[in-house]
Amino acid sequence: MSNGFKGLRLHNTLTRTKEDFVPIDPDNVRMYVCGPTVYDFAHIGNARPVIVFDVLNRLLRHLYGADHVTYVRNITDVDDKINARALRDFPDLPLNEAIGKVTKKTADQFHKDVAVLGTLPPTFEPRATEFVQPRADGKADMIGLIQRLIERGHAYEAAGEVLFDTGSMPDYGQLSKRNLDEQQAGARIAVDAHKKNPGDFVLWKLSSPEEPGWDSPWGRGRPGWHIECSAMSAAYLGEVFDIHGGGLDLIFPHHENEIAQSRCAHGTDVMANYWLHNGFLQVEGRKMSKSEGNFVTINELLETEKFGGRKWPGDVLRLAMLMTHYREPIDFSVRKLEEAENTLRKWKRAADMAPSEAAPVPAGIVEALSDDLATSGAFQLMSHLAGQAAGDDDAQAAAALKSAMQFLGFELQAADVDEDAIAKAIAERLALIAAKDWASADRIRAELLEQGVQLKDGKDPATGERVTTWEVKR
Secondary structure: OOOOOOOOEEEEOOOOEEEEOOOOOOOOEEEEEOOOEOOOOOEHHHHHHHHHHHHHHHHHHHHHOHHHEEEEEOEEOOOHHHHHHHHHHOOOOOHHHHHHHHHHHHHHHHHHHHHHOOOOOOOEOOEHHHHOOOOOOOOOOHHHHHHHHHHOOOEEEEOOEEEEOHHHOOOOOOOOOOOHHHHOOOOOOOOOOOOOOOOOEEEEEEOOOOOOOEOOOOOOEEEOOOHHHHHHHHHHHOOOEEEEEEEHHHHHHHHHHHHHHHHHHHOOOOOEEEEEEEOOEEEOOEEOOOOOOOOOEHHHHHHOOOOOOOOOOHHHHHHHHHOOOOOOOEEEOHHHHHHHHHHHHHHHHHHOOOOOOOOOOOHHHHHHHOEOOOHHHHHHHHHHHHHHHHHHOOHHHHHHHHHHHHHOOOOOOOOOOOHHHHHHHHHHHHHHHHOOOHHHHHHHHHHHHHOOEEEEEEEOOOOOOEEEEEEEOO
């Protein structure tokens, strides 16, 4: 294993195969993941890559050492809507400072939300606005990369824009498996006359006097979407790095164009060696959208009763997201959250039996995750450990489960008991008993026991009526 291979295999979108992960430098494993655009609060779809690549970050830190992993996740705050709001609300401030004020609330909320989801902070979290113009520290910047692309014959100025010339890159489209012929103008697509090729994309666009912008060699303007990640990844990870991650929806055009910019600017064969993409997310079987009425933010799930009529703990959201393999589509539903919550209750009750001494992360957990983040295999082992701990009073199994939960970012403290919900369930059960519906009454007792709540029936000494008390069963 002198080449840095430690048993981890990952599905590489670039090759469409599962490959051994061999880092460029085992002493500095480098990963970049596209972060949120902080125009508005992050929605539940944004949470999936944050959680998925947090698991990968934790696994890499375990395999190579926490000090030998550099994880960069950016914040996109260069956006026409954000820019316009900054100019409107803070016209007297420098643009970057005005954008900072506009995005402070949403960025702060994002950090708060993802912390509750059990994610570790990235090593670096650069903001796009900090990398538009040349920097005092000499790190890569967007204007510098665009200048290099023009000098190398991969970009051109036309009609107030600087465009990437896709025709200058013979193997453009390797990631998405699209070739230039497939990108010719279709009947419904209007191709701008100033483009050399239909697929050419904007690197820089001029701003009108009423629009926000930064000074550049091509006039006052603003960068295109894709160039920011090329600049920020190069700034912290170098011209070629190990892993680039993001959602499936980013493969084309964003990641494809990142690759084109970076390779052509630096003259490299690749931008990153491994490309990982998480699958799409639906909500209750439908595509999430405001028009469908099923658009929900992370904060709404955590702090309001919008979804399923209740608030949901962060670790429940985390487990529900990880119960489906990261590359598969996920149907985010109340039923899935309830399933995750019940599983977590069992794990927490069992882990509560562990001695105080720390145990190593079970080898089976690492082995499962090393197979392209096969969380289902890891969770099966954790449920088995929970069964051993609870059924056999096995302290060693409890300790192993506790270690696995900590490793995967789950809270160990038992969830707060919802006393109102228990009282409502007890009242419903007593009504069923009065109606002699014993099967339904037993079902409620069993459901509460699954949640760690044990019912005790007795009689009121004064009236002789049935009364039911309860206790949390550890």
